[in-house]
Amino acid sequence: MLKSLPLWLLALVSKTNYAAAQNTKFDYIVVGSGPGGGPLAVELAKSGAITLLLEAGSDLSEDPLYQDTSRFVEASNDPRTRWDFFVKHSDDPERELQYEHMTWRTTNGSFYVGREPPDGAEQLGIYYPRAAVLGGCAMHNAAVLHLPSDDNWNHIAEITGDESWRAPEMRKILEEIENCHYLANGTAGHGFSGWLDSNQAPGSWPGNATDGTTLLRAIAAASDPVGNANGSAISDADLRMLVSRDINGPEPDRDQMTGIFGIAGHTDAAGHRFSPANYIKQAFKENPDLPLTVQLNSFLTNIQWDQLQETEQPAVMAVDWVTGPSAYKADPRYDPSRNTTAGFAWVGKELIIAGGTFNTPQILKLNGVGPAEELEKLNISVVADLPGVGANLGDNYEGGVLSMAAKPFEGLNGPYVVQLKTSASDANRDIFLWPLNTAFEGFWPGYPDSYGPQTLTMAFVHMDPRSSNRGSVTLRSTDPFEPPEINFRFFEGDSEKDLQAMLEAVKFAQRVKGLLLPESSGLAPFDELHPCAGDASGCADEDVKEYLKLQAYSHHATGTCAMGDVADPLAVVDSRFRVKGVKGLRVVDASVFPRPPGAFPVLPTFMISKKAARDIIGGA
Numbered sequence: 001m002l003k004s005l006p007l008w009l010l011a012l013v014s015k016t017n018y019a020a021a022q023n024t025k026f027d028y029i030v031v032g033s034g035p036g037g038g039p040l041a042v043e044l045a046k047s048g049a050i051t052l053l054l055e056a057g058s059d060l061s062e063d064p065l066y067q068d069t070s071r072f073v074e075a076s077n078d079p080r081t082r083w084d085f086f087v088k089h090s091d092d093p094e095r096e097l098q099y100e101h102m103t104w105r106t107t108n109g110s111f112y113v114g115r116e117p118p119d120g121a122e123q124l125g126i127y128y129p130r131a132a133v134l135g136g137c138a139m140h141n142a143a144v145l146h147l148p149s150d151d152n153w154n155h156i157a158e159i160t161g162d163e164s165w166r167a168p169e170m171r172k173i174l175e176e177i178e179n180c181h182y183l184a185n186g187t188a189g190h191g192f193s194g195w196l197d198s199n200q201a202p203g204s205w206p207g208n209a210t211d212g213t214t215l216l217r218a219i220a221a222a223s224d225p226v227g228n229a230n231g232s233a234i235s236d237a238d239l240r241m242l243v244s245r246d247i248n249g250p251e252p253d254r255d256q257m258t259g260i261f262g263i264a265g266h267t268d269a270a271g272h273r274f275s276p277a278n279y280i281k282q283a284f285k286e287n288p289d290l291p292l293t294v295q296l297n298s299f300l301t302n303i304q305w306d307q308l309q310e311t312e313q314p315a316v317m318a319v320d321w322v323t324g325p326s327a328y329k330a331d332p333r334y335d336p337s338r339n340t341t342a343g344f345a346w347v348g349k350e351l352i353i354a355g356g357t358f359n360t361p362q363i364l365k366l367n368g369v370g371p372a373e374e375l376e377k378l379n380i381s382v383v384a385d386l387p388g389v390g391a392n393l394g395d396n397y398e399g400g401v402l403s404m405a406a407k408p409f410e411g412l413n414g415p416y417v418v419q420l421k422t423s424a425s426d427a428n429r430d431i432f433l434w435p436l437n438t439a440f441e442g443f444w445p446g447y448p449d450s451y452g453p454q455t456l457t458m459a460f461v462h463m464d465p466r467s468s469n470r471g472s473v474t475l476r477s478t479d480p481f482e483p484p485e486i487n488f489r490f491f492e493g494d495s496e497k498d499l500q501a502m503l504e505a506v507k508f509a510q511r512v513k514g515l516l517l518p519e520s521s522g523l524a525p526f527d528e529l530h531p532c533a534g535d536a537s538g539c540a541d542e543d544v545k546e547y548l549k550l551q552a553y554s555h556h557a558t559g560t561c562a563m564g565d566v567a568d569p570l571a572v573v574d575s576r577f578r579v580k581g582v583k584g585l586r587v588v589d590a591s592v593f594p595r596p597p598g599a600f601p602v603l604p605t606f607m608i609s610k611k612a613a614r615d616i617i618g619g620a
Contacts, residue, residue, distance in 0.1 A: 025346035026052040026293070028616070029319055030354060031300050031363070034136020035605035036589035036612075037354025038276025039177075039195065042283045043613035045292035052345055053280075053292060054321055056299045056328060057081055057132035061277035066139050069265060069273050075140040077446060081133040083330035084445070085358060086125030087486040089552075096125075098550050101444040103127050111445040127444045128486070128555065130356060132331065134296065135277035137356070138602055143265040143273055145198055147174065147248040148598030149255040149428045149464070155595065159564050162575035164611075171250065173607045181269045182246075182262075189250025195282070196606055197274035199267040201415055203244030207236030210411025211523060215435060215456075216243065216260075218515040222508060223259045223418055243416040248603075255428040256421065263415045263434070266602065298343060299327040301480045303351065303367040305383055305582075314383050315583035316351045320344050330483045347584060350616065352577075354589040354609075357557040361390040361473045361591065362484045364561065364572075369579060378478050384581030388570035392562045393471030394596050395488060395554035399502055400440055400459040401509035403526040406518070408453035412437035422504040424497040425464075431505045432599035433460040441530075442553030456526070458509035461556075461599045462502050467495035468596060473560050488557075491549050499545040502552070506531060506544055556601050561591040576615045577608075588612040 027049040030041040041053040058080070060066050066075055076082070086103060088096060096102065097115065104112040104121040112121055131140040150167035157165035171189065178191035182200035185192045206213050213236075220234050220242060242260035251257065268274045283290055302320040324340030326333040353360050364370055368383030370390060375382050412435070420431035436457040439448045471488035491498065510528075518524045531547040532539030564571030566580060573579055577586040588609060590601045597604040614620075 024052070024293075025348050026050050027348045028052070028350050028352060029054065029345060029347055030352045031319075032056075032136060032354035032356065032359075032589065033134050033276055033280070033294075034131075034354060034356060034589065035138050035276060035602050036609045037352065038135060038138075039279055039606060039609040040352060040354065040588055040613050040616075041292060041294075042195075042276075042279055042290075043610070044616065045290050046283065046287075047613075047617045048291065049349070049617075050291045051293070053294045054298045054300055054319075055132075055134050055294065055296050057134060058296055058325065059134040059277060060139070061134060061275065061281065066133075067272045069143040069267060069271075072140060072142045073448065076129050076131070076443075078140070079332045081131045081140060082332055083130040083132050083328060083483075084332055085128040085130060085330055085483055085486060087128045087488060088125055089488050089490045090492075091487065091489065095550065099126055100551060101127070101442055101447075101553075103444055113444045113446075126553070127447075128557075129443060130330070130358065132328065133277075134280070134294070135275035138266065138275040139273070139277065141600075141602060143267055143602075144600045145248065145264040145266055145603045146432070146598050146600045148604055151255065151428060152464075152593075152595060152597045152604075156563060156575070159568075159594065160575035161565065165575065170607060170611075173610050174248075174603075177606060177610050182264065189248070195279045196266060197268040197278075198264050199269065199271060200244075200246075200262045200264045201271075203240050203262055203416075205413040206239035206243060208411065208413075210413060211409045211521070212411045212413035213239070214516065214521050214523065215412065215512075216416070218512045218521075219418055219435070220260060221515055222512045223420070243414075247417065247419075258419050258421050258429050261417050261419060263417050266606075295321075295323065295343070297325045297327075298323045299481075300355075300363060303363075303585075305368070307383070313581060313583050316347050316585050318344060318346045319351060327481060328483070329481050334481075350584045350586060352586045352588055352612075352616075354587070356589055357393070357560050357591040358473055358484065358486060360587055360589055361560040362475065362480075364389050364579070364587075365475050366478065366480055369582060369585075374474060378475060380478060384579070386572055386580060388562055388564075388568075388572045390473040390484075390560050391570060392469050392559040392594070393473055393486070393488060393557060394465075394469035394559040394593075395471075396556045396596050396599065397462040397465050397468070397490070397498060397502060397548075397552045398442070398460065398554055399462075399505070399531075399548050399552050400457050401506055401513075401528065402439055402441060402451075402530055403456050403458075403513060403528045404451065405454045405456055405523040405526055407522055409437045409456070409523070418508075420505065420508060422501040424501040424504070428464065430463050430501050431460050431508075432463060433458060433505055433508065435459075442551070443555060451529075456513075456523075458512065460502070460505040460509075462498060462505070463596075463599050465498045465596065467491050467493045467498050469559055469594075488554065490552060490554075495549070499548060502548045503541055503544050506548075556590075556596060556599075558590045558593040558596050558601055561587045562594045563592045564594060576620045577612045586612065586616070 175191035
């Protein structure tokens, strides 16, 4: 049967066989196939290094559900790939109970979402889904490619003293990995022969007689990029130009540019999702003899250390894992009687952990790399005392204005985004906002609620928050299969500017609705459900801020193995991704970002994967 498969697929099938990796010595072992680990494993193998890629999930890259990025809500609810994390937003139990979508486990094993749980229900926390599948969270996300501000990259250069992190150098990496399908070949600032397909929805639709054009015209008037305050001077050609604007362009003032832009995504020329899974398969198609072994349904359980030389730093020697589906307790299909098979392999050169912002610090701590005080309480032998492991957890704040129009929307086209610079910003645009003809109120099992075709959500992401990066990921036990405790500690410290920025995003959305007059649009009047129930004009600013503080949500976790100056006790990795205090270990995923990078971390993580490959292959 295998002989009937294409040569490239036959190679991949053979290399995902369990026996292929057992008791073998690999130059590099990469744990996690998401935006950090997947591309890195391919690059290492292409350089000639014998490489093992361990992925805890299966391969669903050919499944239509995952190829269609518009079905990302279904994908993130899919039990075949879901890892269900439940987090806290604060240390205050009473504040936690005010979260409208608090999730509980009922006595019959089902979920209850809300603030009035049935008797006997167990409080789980605030839902935070992740993906265990070949390609990682790039397989269930909305596929948005958003380049962070130059300041994000320059900050890393400044705290590490490594000039290779400067924004112009990182732009070169983008150009190297990108295969752009939405701009003319040779357009400055983009690449056209890299591995990462990028695309953008056609911007030809504005001007048709639909509610989508009506809404777009009101948004353009509210942001006033080309016309007057009532939008009458904004032509259809202007609208088409706006929804086609390149959000990742190389303009010197890009980080200050506001208004309407198109949304770029990691999709191919046909509009299908393109993820690290595609790159891995593409690499095998090009070279069936690629020295890369892909081990699916394989969950890392242990790192073995060489500590015989007391005068030298401990070095990674080997790893253990279990092979079998749904091994991790965050998997909704987890069964304690599951059948798994033990795996083991030697590490010839380096182990690279790319398990993500929650699992990477868990792996390090379980294997003796982390805060000594926390490890000693669990009787874990301390290999390297790194207090920054699991600290510095940060995220973007997200929210939205949910309203019901006076009639169902007809043809709400898109997608496009509005970027705003609020009065709280010190320099750059700080709000990423987009309209949806559906409800988007955060995440909970089975989200979202359906309010019908009259729904309008003006969802937004607050970029560069000041009161983030105060959260933590801590171990509950020494069981590698038990998810850690996760607390974001939202809005601690200087939160007033963050709340002000989000308040102005709310006011922008309300201003847009105010421009949609009943006699001209048929959509008004709107019934706002939140943050201001009913008539928004009677909603005080402080009430909106309090609502946002209690109900903000997130899904872009970063920072728990932060990069920094090696002299900084809270830095976990140096500018070359090397974990301090040990040999042969790196971290390459979103956990290394000292601050949340832009509105969506997937593109920056693709970029650092390439940067890490350069460092490792170059011997740094």
